[in-house]
Amino acid sequence: MNTSFEYFPPKTDKGKENLVDLTKRLSYLSPEYFSVTYGAGGSTKKGTLDTCISIKNLGQKACPHLSGIGSSKGVIKEILNEYKDHGLTKIIALRGDLPSGIGGFGDFPYALDLIKFIKGTHGSFSIEVAAYPEVHPDAESENTDFKNFLNKVDAGADGAITQFFFEEDSYFKFMEKCEKEKVTIPIIPGIMPIHDFEALVRMAKNCSANVPMWLKEGMQKYSNNEDRFMYGVEVITKLCQKLLHFGAPGIHFYTVNKEEPTSSIIKNLETK
Numbered sequence: 001m002n003t004s005f006e007y008f009p010p011k012t013d014k015g016k017e018n019l020v021d022l023t024k025r026l027s028y029l030s031p032e033y034f035s036v037t038y039g040a041g042g043s044t045k046k047g048t049l050d051t052c053i054s055i056k057n058l059g060q061k062a063c064p065h066l067s068g069i070g071s072s073k074g075v076i077k078e079i080l081n082e083y084k085d086h087g088l089t090k091i092i093a094l095r096g097d098l099p100s101g102i103g104g105f106g107d108f109p110y111a112l113d114l115i116k117f118i119k120g121t122h123g124s125f126s127i128e129v130a131a132y133p134e135v136h137p138d139a140e141s142e143n144t145d146f147k148n149f150l151n152k153v154d155a156g157a158d159g160a161i162t163q164f165f166f167e168e169d170s171y172f173k174f175m176e177k178c179e180k181e182k183v184t185i186p187i188i189p190g191i192m193p194i195h196d197f198e199a200l201v202r203m204a205k206n207c208s209a210n211v212p213m214w215l216k217e218g219m220q221k222y223s224n225n226e227d228r229f230m231y232g233v234e235v236i237t238k239l240c241q242k243l244l245h246f247g248a249p250g251i252h253f254y255t256v257n258k259e260e261p262t263s264s265i266i267k268n269l270e271t272k
Contacts, residue, residue, distance in 0.1 A: 001244065001250065001251070001266075001269060001270070002032050002188075002249060002250030002251070003029065003030075003031045003032065003250060003251050003252070003253065003266060004031050004032050004033050004034070004035060004063070004188070004250065004251075004252045004253070005026055005031050005034050005035070005252075005253050005255050005262065006034075006035045006036075006037065006190075006252065006253065006254050006255055007019065007034060007035070007036050007037070007051060007255065007257055008036070008037045008256070008257060009036060009037070009039075009047030009048050009050070009051045010047070010051070010257065011047070015257075016050075016051075016054070018257075019051065019054070019257060020054060020058065022257065022258075022259055023054070023055055023058050023060060024058060025259055025263070026255075026259060026262070026263070027058065027059075027060055029263065029266050031060070032061065032250065033060070033061035033062065033063045033090065034055045034060055034061070034062055034063065035062075035063040035064070035065060035092055035252075036048050036051045036052050036055070036062065036063070036064050036065060037065045038064065038065040038066055038067050038094070038096065045079065048064050048065065049064065049079075049082060049083070049086070052064050052083075052086070052088055053086055056086070056087065056088075061090075062088060063088070063090040063091065063092060063128070064083060064088055064091060064092070065091075065092045065094060066079065066080075066083075066091050066092070066093055066094070066114070066118075067093075067094045067095060067096020067097070067111075067114070068093075068094075068095065068096065068106065068107070068108025068111070068113060068114035068117070069095050069096045069097070069105055069106060069108055069109060070096075070105065070106045071106045071107065071108060072106055072107050073107045073117065076107075076108065076114070076117060077121060080118065080121065080122045080125070081122075083125075084122065084124070084125075089124070089125060089126060090125065090126040090127075090128065091118065091125050091126070091127055091128070092127075092128045092129070092130075092161065093111055093114050093115050093118060093127050093128070093129055093157075094111050094114075094129075094130055095108070095109075095110055095111040095114070110148075111129060111130065111152060112148070112151050112152055112155055115127055115129065115152055115155045115156060115157060116155050116156075119155065119156040126158045126159075127156060127157050127158050127159075128157070128158065128159045128160060128161055129149075129152045129153075129157040129159075129160050129161075130160065130161060130162075130163065131149055131160040131161065131162045131163070131174065131187055132145055132149070132162065132163050133162050133163065133165055133170040133171050133173070133174035134163065134165055134170050134208060134209055134210055135208060136148070136163075136208070137206075137207055137208035146177060150181055150183070153183055153185060157185060158185060159185050159186045159187070159188065160185060160186070160187045160188065161187075161188045161189075161190045161252045162174070162187065162188065162189050162190045162252075163190055163207060163209055164190050164191060164192035164204075164209055164254060165189075165209055165210065166209075166210070166211060166212055166215055166235070166239065167210070167212055168239060168242045168243055168246070170210075171189050171243060171246075171248070172246060174187075175187065175246075186249040186250070187248075187249070188248070188249060188250050188251065188252045189240075189243050189248050189251055189252065190252045190254060191236060191239065191240060191251050191252065191253055191254065192209075192236075192253075192254045193232065193233075193236050193253060193254070193255070193260075193261040193262050193265055194219075194228075194229075194232030194233075194235065194236060194261065195229075195232070195256065195258055195260065195261060197219050197228065197232070201216075215235065218231060218235070219231065219232075229260075229261060232261060233261045233264045233265055233268065236261070236265050237265050237268040237269060240265065240269055241269065244269070253265075253266075
């Protein structure tokens with residue numbers, strides 16, 4: 001089973017130490033790579049690179065995110081050169097969020113612009129892009145959103161990772177549309193383990209990910225944290241099983257820098 005784990009760059013020295021320990025523990029699960037997010041407008045640019053270097057120093061493959069919105073071609077070219085110099089060969093290319101106080105979109109208003117630039121100037125990078133089975137929150141329509149995805153594929157994307165979702169039909173329907181358009185790149189489901197349900201609901205609202213009523217009602221049945229944890233592990237394990245049985249090429253876990261419940265879910269998948 002192919003897996004990958006997503007981190008965000010820690011802000012403190014203690015957080016950096018904790019992430020090193022976490023990477024050592026998660027490495028035993030044999031992930032394909034660890035990805036590291038990139039803050040709005042490059043706010044974590046140094047943290048993203050430093051975290052990737054730390055992961056590489058532990059003998060693991062690191063994959064930085066890179067968002068273009070609000071940035072110039074010169075800045076992005078400099079970052080790409082740094083990634084290349086440190087032996088980073090895979091990038092997750094995104095539009096990103098425009099930080100407050102920034103007046104313009106820069107040279108890369110869309111992820112498509114960034115992908116074309118990377119392919120034109122640093123063609124050796126493998127590029128992963130985002131896919132939205134439940135539609136990007138800023139998209140005009142479902143059809144427009146899907147066309148945007150197809151444009152990213154045509155521009156040279158080597159693979160895609162989806163926004164998180166909790167109902168497998170979202171992924172299945174998206175894949176049916178991809179098959180009709182003869183999309184052949186691997187499209188990895190992005191999965192959010194349930195560690196803090198209330199925080200997850202808020203996060204889902206911000207990115208237009210649907211949290212189904214059956215999941216909310218299921219969580220409400222349990223009053224103590226241990227039972228809620230076990231229920232969440234069971235739900236996500238079953239979701240991953242269905243996706244892998246369908247033929248998903250792997251699972252990308254949004255770990256939020258925590259070992260659990262990702263570790264328990266993977267162990268369940270390996271034993272069932």
